[in-house]
Amino acid sequence: METNNNSLVEYGSRRIIITAIAVVCAMLELIDTTIVNVALNDLRGNLGATVNEISWVITAYSLANVIIVPMTSWLSQQFGRRNYFAISIIVFTVCSFLCGNSTNIWEMVIFRFIQGLGGGALLVTSQTIIAESWPREKRALAQGIYTLGLVIGPAIGPTLGGYLIDNYSWPLIFYINIPIGILATILTIQYIKSPRYEQKRPASQVDWLGIILLTVGVSSLQYVLEKGQDDDWFSSKLIIFLTVTAVFGIMLFIWRQLSYQYPVVELRVLKNTNLRVGTILTFLLGFGLLGTTFVLPLFTQSLLGWTALQSGVLLLPGTIFVAFIVAAVSQLIQRGVSSKYLIVTGMIVFFIYGYWSHNLLTLQTGSANLFLSLLVRGLGLGLLYVPVTAMSLSTLEGKEIAQGAAITGMFRQLGGAFGVAIISTFISRQSQQHRVALVSHLNANDPLVQQRINQLIGQFRAKGYDLQNATQAAYGVLESSVQKQSTLLSYMDVFLYVGVLFLVCVPFVLIFVKQARSKVSLADAVH
Incomplete structure (x- = not known):
C-alpha cells in the first residue's frame, strides 16, 4: 500500500508497532556488530582458522556495512521502502542461519559480508521510518527512541554473546536472529508504507559509475582502518595502495555525485x-x-x-x-x-x-x-x-x-x-x-x-x-x-x-x- 508523503505520519497502535519494528531491527544490526567479538576464539577452533583469518569475520561485516549504508536511500527508491526494508531483514535473517551452519572460515566470511549488506540497510532505514512515522513537532522524541537502539545494541551484544558461548555453543549467536527476523518481516509487510516520492529510476539513469567509485573508495578506506595497525600501516605496500585508492576513489565519487543529475548518494542535501x-x-x-x-x-x-x-x-x-x-x-x-x-x-x-x-x-x-x-x-x-x-x-x-x-x-x-x-x-x-x-x-x-x-x-x-x-x-x-x-x-x-x-x-x-x-x-x- 502506497500513500503520499503527508500520510506517512502514523498514530495510535500503528505508530507503536512501526517504531518497535524499526528499533528492534536497528538493535539486531548493532548487536550482530559486537556479539561476534566474544566468540572469535570458539569460531577459530571450530572452523580451523588462523588469527588473521578469523578477523575477517568482523572485517567482512564492517566492509559490507560501510558500502551499503550511503546507498540505502537510493536502493529504497529503487525497490520501494517497504520492499527494501523487508528484503534487508530477510537477507540478514537467512545469512544468520547460514553463518551458524558454516563449515569453514571462508564460508563464514562470505555469509557475514552478505549479512552486513542486509544489516547496514536496517540501521539507516529504521531511522528514516521512525522520523517519518512521527509528526514533525515530536521528531526529537522519535529520534530519542531510535537512540535507545543505538546505545543498547552494542552494550548487550557482548553480554548476550558471552552468555551464549559460555552456556551453549557459538551457532546460537547467529540463530537468535532468526525468530526475530521472521516476525519483523511479517510486521514490515503489514505495517510499513512506501512514500510516493520514491519513484524507481530507469536503468539508463542509474549511477553505475558512482556505485563503483563508492564501493572501491569506501571499502578501501574501511580495510585500511580495520587492518592498518595489524600490517604496521605504511610499511605495508597493500595499505599504501589501498590508501591511495581510497583517497582518489572518494574524491572522484564526491565529484560524480555533485555533477551527475541522478546521483546514488545525494550529497547536495548537505547544504x-x-x-x-x-x-x-x-x-x-x-x-x-x-x-x-x-x-x-x-x-x-x-x-x-x-x-x-x-x-x-x-x-x-x-x-x-x-x-x-x-x-x-x-x-x-x-x-x-x-x-x-x-x-x-x-x-x-x-x-x-x-x-x-x-x-x-x-x-x-x-x-x-x-x-x-x-x-x-x-x-x-x-x-x-x-x-x-x-x-x-x-x-x-x-x-x-x-x-x-x-x-x-x-x-x-x-x-x-x-x-x-x-x-x-x-x-x-x-x-x-x-x-x-x-x-x-x-x-x-x-x-x-x-x-x-x-x-x-x-x-x-x-x-x-x-x-x-x-x-x-x-x-x-x-x-x-x-x-x-x-x-x-x-x-x-x-x-x-x-x-x-x-x-x-x-x-x-x-x-x-x-x-x-x-x-x-x-x-x-x-x-
Missing part, C-alpha cells in the same frame, strides 16, 4: 546547515564513544582477567540509565530547550567521564568504581546522541530525510572505524613509549629492584626451580609487570585525550549549532 553540523558531530560521536567503548573491555579482560560475560554485564546498568536520560532529554527538546546547550553539556560530561576514568584505572580497580563512572558516561551519551540525531534531520522533509539519514549513518560508521583504528595504534605505540620509560627506572643496582628480584627468585626456588631457571622466571615476572603497567598507562591516556577532544569541540558547537538552530526556528515558522 542544510542542521544536517551538515549534525553529520560532523555524528562522526565525532562515533570516534569518541565507540573508541572508548572498545577500550573498556580490553582493560577489564586483558588486565583484570574478567570474562567477556563479566565485561558485558558491567555495561548493562549504565545502558539502562541511558534509557532514562534519553527520555528526559527528548522531553526537554520537545519543550524548547536548545539542542546546542544540551550538546555542550553532554560534551563537558563526557570530558568529566574521560578525566575520571584516566584517574580511576589501576590494576586493582573494582566493578563498583567502574559502575559509577559508567553512569556518568550514560549521562553524557543521552545528552549527546538525542540532540545530535534529532537536529540532523529536524529541518528535512520528504525524500531528504532518507538521504540525510544515509549520510549521517555513513559518517557514524566511519567515525567508529577511525576511532578504533587510531586508538588501537595509539595504544600500541603509547604502550611501547611507557614501557621504555618504566624500564629506564629499573636500575639493576637499585636495592629495591634487587630486593624484588631476590624475593621472586626465592619463591621460584621454593617451587623446585634451580637457580638459573628461577632467575629467568623472576625476570619474566618483572617483564610481565612492566608490560601490564605500560598497557594500563596507555589506556588511561586514551580516556584523557578523548575527553579533551570533546572539551575542545565545545566552542565549535557554541558557534555553529546556534546558526543551525536559527534555521530550525525559521522552518518551524513556515510550517
Whole structure:
C-alpha cells in the first residue's frame, strides 16, 4: 500500500508497532556488530582458522556495512521502502542461519559480508521510518527512541554473546536472529508504507559509475582502518595502495555525485546547515564513544582477567540509565530547550567521564568504581546522541530525510572505524613509549629492584626451580609487570585525550549549532 508523503505520519497502535519494528531491527544490526567479538576464539577452533583469518569475520561485516549504508536511500527508491526494508531483514535473517551452519572460515566470511549488506540497510532505514512515522513537532522524541537502539545494541551484544558461548555453543549467536527476523518481516509487510516520492529510476539513469567509485573508495578506506595497525600501516605496500585508492576513489565519487543529475548518494542535501553540523558531530560521536567503548573491555579482560560475560554485564546498568536520560532529554527538546546547550553539556560530561576514568584505572580497580563512572558516561551519551540525531534531520522533509539519514549513518560508521583504528595504534605505540620509560627506572643496582628480584627468585626456588631457571622466571615476572603497567598507562591516556577532544569541540558547537538552530526556528515558522 502506497500513500503520499503527508500520510506517512502514523498514530495510535500503528505508530507503536512501526517504531518497535524499526528499533528492534536497528538493535539486531548493532548487536550482530559486537556479539561476534566474544566468540572469535570458539569460531577459530571450530572452523580451523588462523588469527588473521578469523578477523575477517568482523572485517567482512564492517566492509559490507560501510558500502551499503550511503546507498540505502537510493536502493529504497529503487525497490520501494517497504520492499527494501523487508528484503534487508530477510537477507540478514537467512545469512544468520547460514553463518551458524558454516563449515569453514571462508564460508563464514562470505555469509557475514552478505549479512552486513542486509544489516547496514536496517540501521539507516529504521531511522528514516521512525522520523517519518512521527509528526514533525515530536521528531526529537522519535529520534530519542531510535537512540535507545543505538546505545543498547552494542552494550548487550557482548553480554548476550558471552552468555551464549559460555552456556551453549557459538551457532546460537547467529540463530537468535532468526525468530526475530521472521516476525519483523511479517510486521514490515503489514505495517510499513512506501512514500510516493520514491519513484524507481530507469536503468539508463542509474549511477553505475558512482556505485563503483563508492564501493572501491569506501571499502578501501574501511580495510585500511580495520587492518592498518595489524600490517604496521605504511610499511605495508597493500595499505599504501589501498590508501591511495581510497583517497582518489572518494574524491572522484564526491565529484560524480555533485555533477551527475541522478546521483546514488545525494550529497547536495548537505547544504542544510542542521544536517551538515549534525553529520560532523555524528562522526565525532562515533570516534569518541565507540573508541572508548572498545577500550573498556580490553582493560577489564586483558588486565583484570574478567570474562567477556563479566565485561558485558558491567555495561548493562549504565545502558539502562541511558534509557532514562534519553527520555528526559527528548522531553526537554520537545519543550524548547536548545539542542546546542544540551550538546555542550553532554560534551563537558563526557570530558568529566574521560578525566575520571584516566584517574580511576589501576590494576586493582573494582566493578563498583567502574559502575559509577559508567553512569556518568550514560549521562553524557543521552545528552549527546538525542540532540545530535534529532537536529540532523529536524529541518528535512520528504525524500531528504532518507538521504540525510544515509549520510549521517555513513559518517557514524566511519567515525567508529577511525576511532578504533587510531586508538588501537595509539595504544600500541603509547604502550611501547611507557614501557621504555618504566624500564629506564629499573636500575639493576637499585636495592629495591634487587630486593624484588631476590624475593621472586626465592619463591621460584621454593617451587623446585634451580637457580638459573628461577632467575629467568623472576625476570619474566618483572617483564610481565612492566608490560601490564605500560598497557594500563596507555589506556588511561586514551580516556584523557578523548575527553579533551570533546572539551575542545565545545566552542565549535557554541558557534555553529546556534546558526543551525536559527534555521530550525525559521522552518518551524513556515510550517
